[in-house]
Amino acid sequence: MDTPKRTEIGAIGEFGLIDKINRGVVLQHASTLKGIGDDAAVIDVGADHKKLICTDMLLEGVHFDLSYMPLAHLGYKAVTVNVSDIAAMNGIPKQMTISLGLSNRMSVEAVEALYEGIHAAAKDYQIDIVGGDTTSSRSGLVISITLIGESAPDNIVYRNGAKEGDILCLSGDIGGAYMGLQILEREKEVFKVDPNMQPQLDKYSYIVGRQLRPKARMDVIHELRDLGILPTSMIDISDGLASEIFHLCKQSQKGVCIYEDKLPIEKQTFETAAEFSMDPNTAALNGGEDYELLFTIDQKDFEKMKNHDDITTIGYIHAPDLGKVMVTNNKNTIELTAQGWIHF
Amino acid sequence: MDTPKRTEIGAIGEFGLIDKINRGVVLQHASTLKGIGDDAAVIDVGADHKKLICTDMLLEGVHFDLSYMPLAHLGYKAVTVNVSDIAAMNGIPKQMTISLGLSNRMSVEAVEALYEGIHAAAKDYQIDIVGGDTTSSRSGLVISITLIGESAPDNIVYRNGAKEGDILCLSGDIGGAYMGLQILEREKEVFKVDPNMQPQLDKYSYIVGRQLRPKARMDVIHELRDLGILPTSMIDISDGLASEIFHLCKQSQKGVCIYEDKLPIEKQTFETAAEFSMDPNTAALNGGEDYELLFTIDQKDFEKMKNHDDITTIGYIHAPDLGKVMVTNNKNTIELTAQGWIHF
Numbered sequence: 019m020d021t022p023k024r025t026e027i028g029a030i031g032e033f034g035l036i037d038k039i040n041r042g043v044v045l046q047h048a049s050t051l052k053g054i055g056d057d058a059a060v061i062d063v064g065a066d067h068k069k070l071i072c073t074d075m076l077l078e079g080v081h082f083d084l085s086y087m088p089l090a091h092l093g094y095k096a097v098t099v100n101v102s103d104i105a106a107m108n109g110i111p112k113q114m115t116i117s118l119g120l121s122n123r124m125s126v127e128a129v130e131a132l133y134e135g136i137h138a139a140a141k142d143y144q145i146d147i148v149g150g151d152t153t154s155s156r157s158g159l160v161i162s163i164t165l166i167g168e169s170a171p172d173n174i175v176y177r178n179g180a181k182e183g184d185i186l187c188l189s190g191d192i193g194g195a196y197m198g199l200q201i202l203e204r205e206k207e208v209f210k211v212d213p214n215m216q217p218q219l220d221k222y223s224y225i226v227g228r229q230l231r232p233k234a235r236m237d238v239i240h241e242l243r244d245l246g247i248l249p250t251s252m253i254d255i256s257d258g259l260a261s262e263i264f265h266l267c268k269q270s271q272k273g274v275c276i277y278e279d280k281l282p283i284e285k286q287t288f289e290t291a292a293e294f295s296m297d298p299n300t301a302a303l304n305g306g307e308d309y310e311l312l313f314t315i316d317q318k319d320f321e322k323m324k325n326h327d328d329i330t331t332i333g334y335i336h337a338p339d340l341g342k343v344m345v346t347n348n349k350n351t352i353e354l355t356a357q358g359w360i361h362f
Numbered sequence: 363m364d365t366p367k368r369t370e371i372g373a374i375g376e377f378g379l380i381d382k383i384n385r386g387v388v389l390q391h392a393s394t395l396k397g398i399g400d401d402a403a404v405i406d407v408g409a410d411h412k413k414l415i416c417t418d419m420l421l422e423g424v425h426f427d428l429s430y431m432p433l434a435h436l437g438y439k440a441v442t443v444n445v446s447d448i449a450a451m452n453g454i455p456k457q458m459t460i461s462l463g464l465s466n467r468m469s470v471e472a473v474e475a476l477y478e479g480i481h482a483a484a485k486d487y488q489i490d491i492v493g494g495d496t497t498s499s500r501s502g503l504v505i506s507i508t509l510i511g512e513s514a515p516d517n518i519v520y521r522n523g524a525k526e527g528d529i530l531c532l533s534g535d536i537g538g539a540y541m542g543l544q545i546l547e548r549e550k551e552v553f554k555v556d557p558n559m560q561p562q563l564d565k566y567s568y569i570v571g572r573q574l575r576p577k578a579r580m581d582v583i584h585e586l587r588d589l590g591i592l593p594t595s596m597i598d599i600s601d602g603l604a605s606e607i608f609h610l611c612k613q614s615q616k617g618v619c620i621y622e623d624k625l626p627i628e629k630q631t632f633e634t635a636a637e638f639s640m641d642p643n644t645a646a647l648n649g650g651e652d653y654e655l656l657f658t659i660d661q662k663d664f665e666k667m668k669n670h671d672d673i674t675t676i677g678y679i680h681a682p683d684l685g686k687v688m689v690t691n692n693k694n695t696i697e698l699t700a701q702g703w704i705h706f
Contacts, residue, residue: 025470059492065408079500126369148403156423157501164508
C-alpha cells in the first residue's frame with residue numbers, strides 16, 4: 019500500500035493554500051457579481067443597491083491573547099475588522115451574524131463582557147445582529163463574524179481599478195498597532211517573571227489603543243462621499259501597508275512608487291520603534307492591524323482632498339513594467355517588498 | 363477588592379446563555395425583517411424576493427471526531443447543515459462564505475479532501491462560494507459557514523405560523539444519525555484496544571451514512587412547491603425531534619399531540635437501538651442530526667400530500683392549554699419532554 023502523500027501547509031504558505039482551494043470554485047449564479055478575491059463579495063439583489071458580504075474568523079492564540087486583550091475590546095475589534103472590509107468596498111454595513119466557540123474556562127460574565135463590546139460596535143457602526151451560533155469549544159475562544167453591507171451599484175470600489183497616474187492615499191497613521199503589540203508582549207513577559215508587577219502602559223497609550231481598540235474608517239468613507247470623491251481602487255490595511263499595496267497593484271496590473279518620507283507615522287510609534295531598535299518604517303510597511311484605508315484617486319480629485327488633515331498622499335500609480343518601488347529618505351529608489359502575516 | 367462574580371455557563375445552560383446574549387440585541391434597520399430566533403434571518407432587499415441568512419460553526423472535538431469522520435464527508439456535512447436551515451425557511455440557497463481554522467496537524471492533502479466535500483456540496487445544492495477566511499488554529503479544525511438564500515416574500519415559512527388543527531409532518535426517518543454515531547463511537551473504542559481490528563460497519567451502512575453523509579431536504583422543498591403546499595410553520599431536525607417540536611410550539615404559542623406509533627424509524631435504527639438496549643423511540647425523539655424537515659400544514663392541504671411516500675404525518679397542533687403530549691403505543695397519553703444537545 020502506498021503511503022498517502024503529505025505536504026505541510028507551511029511548504030506552500032497561506033496564499034499558496036488559498037490559491038489551491040479557490041481553483042475549485044465554480045460560480046453558478048448570475049447574481050454573484052464578485053466572488054473571492056476582494057475585501058468583500060458583491061451580490062446583485064435586483065434592487066437599487068448591491069449587497070456586500072465579508073467574513074472574518076478570530077482564534078485565541080493566533081489572533082488574540084486573552085492575557086492582555088480585554089474581552090470587551092476583543093468583541094469590538096472582531097466587528098471592526100469586518101466593518102473595515104465593507105468600508106474598503108466603499109460600502110455601508112447593515113447586518114451581521116456572530117458565531118462563538120466558548121471554552122469552559124469562560125464564565126457567563128466573560129461572555130457578557132465580550133458581548134458588551136460586540137453590542138457597542140453594533141451601535142457605533144449601526145449594524146443589526148441577525149443570527150449566529152453559540153457552541154462550546156474544546157480549545158480556545160473562537161469568534162466568527164459575517165457582515166452584510168450595501169452600496170449603490172456605481173459606488174462599489176474594487177481592488178482592481180487603479181489607473182496609471184492615480185494618486186495613492188492612506189487614511190490615518192500606520193505601524194502603531196504593531197508597536198502596541200510589541201509593548202503588550204513585552205509587559206506580558208515581565209508579568210510572567212514577577213506577577214506583582216503592574217504593566218507600564220501609560221506612556222504607550224496611543225499605540226496600545228491602536229492594537230486593542232482599532233476603529234474601522236467609516237468616517238473616511240462618508241467624508242469622501244461628501245467631497246464627491248470616488249476612489250478608483252481601495253483596500254484596508256490588515257496585513258501591513260506593503261502587502262496591501264501589492265494586492266492593489268497585482269489586481270490592477272499596475273506598478274507603484276511610494277515615498278518613505280511620506281509614510282504617516284505617529285511620534286509614539288516612532289519612539290517605541292527606536293526603543294526596540296527597530297526601523298519605524300519597517301513597522302509602518304510590514305506591521306499589520308492598523309485598519310486604515312489605502313486607496314487611489316484620479317488626479318482630478320486631488321484638489322478636493324489635499325487639505326484633508328487625516329489623509330496622506332504617499333505615492334502614485336505607474337506602468338507595471340516600472341515595478342513597485344520606494345524612494346527612500348536619502349533619495350535612493352529601492353524595490354518594495356511585502357511580507358504580510360505568516361500564520362502557518 | 364471584591365472578587366469578580368463567576369457564573370459557570372453550565373449553570374444557566376446553552377439556551378439560557380443565548381437568551382442572555384440576545385437580550386442586548388437592538389435592531390436598527392427596517393430592512394431586517396427577522397433577526398435572531400428562526401432557522402435563518404430574513405432581510406428585505408427591496409426586490410421581488412427576500413434574502414435569508416444562516417450560519418453554523420463546527421468545531422473538532424465538539425461536533426465531529428476526525429478519527430471516524432472522513433474529511434470529504436465533513437466538508438459536505440458542514441454545507442448541508444446550513445442548507446437545511448435555509449430549506450427550513452422554505453428558501454433556496456445561493457451564496458456562502460467558508461471560514462476555516464486549520465491546525466498544523468493538517469496537511470495540504472487533508473485540506474484538499476475537506477474542500478472536495480465542500481465543492482461537491484456547492485455543486486449539488488447549487489451554491490456559489492463567494493468568500494471566506496483561512497487561518498491557522500492552535501487547537502483543532504474549525505469550520506464556520508454562512509449561507510445566503512432567497513425566497514419569494516409570500517413563501518417564507520417561519521417557526522411561528524402553526525395554527526390549531528394543523529397537521530404535523532416529518533420528512534424521511536429519524537433516530538438513524540444518532541444510532542450511527544453510537545456505532546462509530548463503539549468501533550473507535552474497539553480500535554483503541556486493538557489497532558489491527560478493522561471497523562465492522564457493513565451491517566450498519568444506512569445509519570452510519572445518516573451520521574456521516576446527511577443530505578438537506580431541498581427535494582422536499584421543491585416537491586411541496588410542486589404540490590402547491592405552503593407549510594404554515596417549519597424547522598429542521600438538528601437537535602432532535604422533541605426539541606424541535608418544542609421550538610415550533612413555543613414560537614407558535616400552541617400545543618401538540620403526536621403518536622408514538624407514527625414515528626418514522628428505519629429497521630436498522632430500530633435493530634441497532636435494540637442491540638444497545640435502548641428504546642428506539644428515545645433515539646427518534648432525542649437523537650439529533652437527522653436534518654429532516656418538521657412542518658405543519660393546513661388540513662385542506664392533506665389530500666394533496668397523503669400519498670407522498672417520504673413524508674409522515676405524526677400528529678396535530680392543538681390549543682396551548684392542552685399541552686405537548688404523545689399518545690404512546692399502549693394508548694397512554696404522556697407529556698412530551700425535550701432534551702436537545704447539551705454541549706456545555
